[in-house]
Amino acid sequence: MIHALMKLSPPLHHLAADPVAAPEGVTVRCAAANFRWEQAVSDGRTDEYNAYVDVVATHNEWQGEHKGYLRSFVQVAKDHPRVSESFMTVNSLAHLKEDLDNTYLLRLESLDSMVDSALLGPAIGEAFWLRFFNSQKDLRKDRLSDADEKLRGEFVDQWNVRRVQARPMFAAFLNDFGGDLPAFVKADWPHLLRDRLGLTHWPSTPGKPLPVALICYTLDEVREARLAATKKGAVASFSRPTVLDTEMSAAFVPAPLLVGGESYGYTLDLANTGLPSAFTPELLTFPIEYQPKHIKALGFISRAHPLQTDAAVLDARNRHVQELQGLPGCGGFGEILP
Structure with a gap:
């Protein structure tokens, strides 16, 4: 294992220390610990981050500057001349092999703004949901009637327009969920994916079911998108998530x-x-542009995730870290936070 921890600036190093972060609550404490444990951020990218955040005195100030960094360097606008830094040379320490075997990837996407959007109106957003929610096998068909093809094509076109950022796309492998898409969509995939992927922010409104889509695309499609990109700086199609990417x-x-x-x-x-x-x-x-074929199923996230207390969050993280420490050569990784 490579023990290359981030070389944070003195102000950030101070705020990341557990005795300083712990009194601010579990969320702040855990976020600070992540910066102490991160090994996949290069010195060059760390220097850039330190310079952007500059001098901050509180965790709230740090969080505000961190959000600004993400907007400027990671979650970049589609019309920005450069790609997200996640795929640039400065992030090479976190890059994955370019020649990974082609396979299917999964994403869980919220459709809340699309289905309820006043901009789209019932002619597209609601019509798409009403047409395909109760006939989801049609989503996985190669060809539908001209009217249905027009509807789902318009829906995806409008969705891509509303995706104004060329941000990195978090994804998991279908093979890690059984590898059988027809079988997977018969399960309670909205909650299963939400929980397995650690998406604690969904549903965002308690008591209101969140409409979601199951997205499936391939590694080859990602490679093709990168090679076709006109933005500057793209040297990788895949990377591992770090504290500077989210x-x-x-x-x-x-x-x-x-x-x-x-x-x-x-x-x-x-x-x-x-x-x-x-x-x-x-x-x-x-990032890729979505196509109708990428939407494989529709569903709702209707119940809260299991980690509803600070104690539950801390316990889950500690168990996760304990198991990470059991990986070969990783006994010294992270900390169990009391």
């Missing part, structure tokens, strides 16, 4: 950096009540 969160836990170019992130399983028997690999992919 919002500060207690649900994100860095993974040890392993040698070999296949060192993925590992998601925090919100529903697991014991030591993880296996981890779910997670990666970032170069």
Whole structure:
């Protein structure tokens, strides 16, 4: 294992220390710990981050500057001349092998703004949902009637227009969910994916079911999108998530950096009540434009995730870290937070 921790600036090093972060609550404490444990951020990218955040005196100030960094360097606008830094040379320490075997990837996408959007109106958003929610096998067909093809084509076109950022796409492998898409969509996939992928922010409104879509695309499609991109700086199609690629969160836990170019992130399983028997690999992919064929199922997230207390979050993270420490050569990774 590579023990290359981030060289944070003195102000950030101070705020990341557990005695300083712990009194601010579990969320802040866990987010700070992530910066202490991160091994996949290069010195060059760390220097850039330190310079952007500059001098901050409180965790709130740090979080605000972190969000600004993400907007400027990671979650870049589609019309920005450069790609997300996640796929640039400065992030090479976190890049995955370019020649990964082609296979299917899964994403869980919220459709809340699309289905209820006043801009789209019932002619597209609601019409798409009403047509396909009760006939989901049609989503997985290669060809539908001209009217249905027009409807789902218009829906996806409008969705792509509303995706104004060319941000990295978090994804997992279908093979880690059984590898059988027809069987998977018969399960309670909205809650299963939400929990396995550690998406604690869904549903965002308690008591209101969140409409979601199951997205499935291939590694080859990602490689093709990167090669066709006109933005500057893209040298990689895939990378592992780091603390500089996402919002500060207690649900994100860095993974040890392993040698070999296949060192993925590992998601925090919100529903697991014991030591993880296996981890779910997670990666970032170069952004692609969605096509109708990528939408494989529709559903709702209607119940809260299991980690509803600070104690539950901390316990789940500690069990996750304990199991990470059991990986070969990773005994010194992270900390069990009391």
